[in-house]
Amino acid sequence: MKLAQAVQGIAPSGIRRFFDVVSQMDDVISLGVGEPDFGTAWRVREAAIYGLERGRTTYTTNQGLLELRQAVGGHLRRRLGLDYDPETQILITVGVSEALDLALRALLDPGDEVIVPQPCYVAYAPCVVLAGGVPVPLTTGPETSFIPRPEDVTALITPRTRALLLNYPNNPTGAAPTHAQLHALAAVARRHDLVVISDEIYDRLSYEREHIAVPSLPGMAERTLLLNGFSKTYGMTGWRVGYATGPADLIAAMGKIHQYTALCAGRGAQEAAIEALRVPDRDVQAMVDDYDARRRIIVAGLNRIGLPCHLPAGAFYAFPSIAPTGLSSQEFAERLLYEAHVAVVPGEAFGAGGAGHVRCAYATALPRIEEALERIDRFVQSLTPASQPHVANAIVG
Ligand code: PLP
Secondary structure (H helix, E strand, C coil), rough: CCHHHHHHHHCCCHHHHHHHHHCCCCCCEEEECCCCCCCCHHHHHHHHHHHCCCCCCCCCCCCCHHHHHHHHHHHHHHHCCCCCCCCCEEEEHHHHHHHHHHHHHHHHCCCCEEECCCCCCCHHHHHHHHCCCCCEEEEEHHCCCCCHHHHHHHHHHHCCCEEEECCCCCCCCCCCCCCHHHHHHHHHHHHHCCCCEEEECCCCCCCCCCCCCCHHHHHHHEEEEEEEEEECCCCCCCCCCCCEEECCHHHHHHHHHHHHHHHCCCCHHHHHHHHHCCCCHHHHHHHHHHHHHHHHHHHHHHHHHHCCCCCECCCEECCCHHHHHCHHHHHHHHHHHHCCEEEEEEEEHHHCCCEEEEEEEECCHHHHHHHHHHHHHHHHHHCCCHHCCCCHHHHHC
């Protein structure tokens, strides 16, 4: 059948293809997909069950339940000092995924450009293309802790540049900018009148410093679309619920598309999300502390093995360099899977700058992470001397 060229040009997600293989194998420790191992809290599941029992099985308003929008507004005010009107500035979506798609379709005319710092979440560039836009990759690397330099952003701006797509804490690098770095990027956006689409889905998983929301910076609320959701913080990946907040005209435009495509996010998921926002901070903090302990162990372990790995500031991913092995990241990931039964994701899957790295998610229980580290160690030691890393040179702390 003849299919649309834009779709034909898009490669299937490198992550999914890899994990189809993993699902066929026994005894694999997966440091692969970014899926929290903390399930949805019982009080959240019960809220959804209760809603079902009360017969709340209908559509909701297109923008999402007002009670949920109010809860999101209250949550953002309390945690990040942001002020959004639940009536006009908050849209409940089918995860951050749908919110991103709506944002790009609402903003872009054919040929408009979006600057996408990479390595980045696998959906960004394809979604820009599907919205008729042109993704402009901005390669980042360990020398800037995977944070783009303002001058590098400026160098890519053309009359067609419409938006800058940011994601901190970052998937796959775990990077999060300092206050000064974020201020500098915001200044570029203001100077060149860019919209910032800020995917802050990992905001609660910030270990090194308080998370800074892009719209909280001076002059940024009016040009930033903030995306967030429930998948990562509340272990709710399968519920498919998230939200977008931002300028009322952009939210209204996104709402127009949403009403004809998704109609509304699932009602049960919305009921559950209201309850998720009531989960006490101390429960979320306990989860963050757990991830933090794993983070330190996996990063120390990878460096000890001779795979240089910076300490990620947020999210639940370590992004070590596998360059000392002499293998490409695709080869490394494939051989590690088949020979040592550990699944990691080749860095190329995340775009420019990903080559020479692999992504290891530490959303897996600590004993499994420790076992995975032993397997990785044995695998690396088994490589021929020419491709073995020189441990002393490789450790970067
Ligand atoms: N954004 C980032 C950076 C992600 O890593 C993911 C999932 O891995 C998503 C968005 C998808 O979020 P959701 O489950 O809310 O659609």
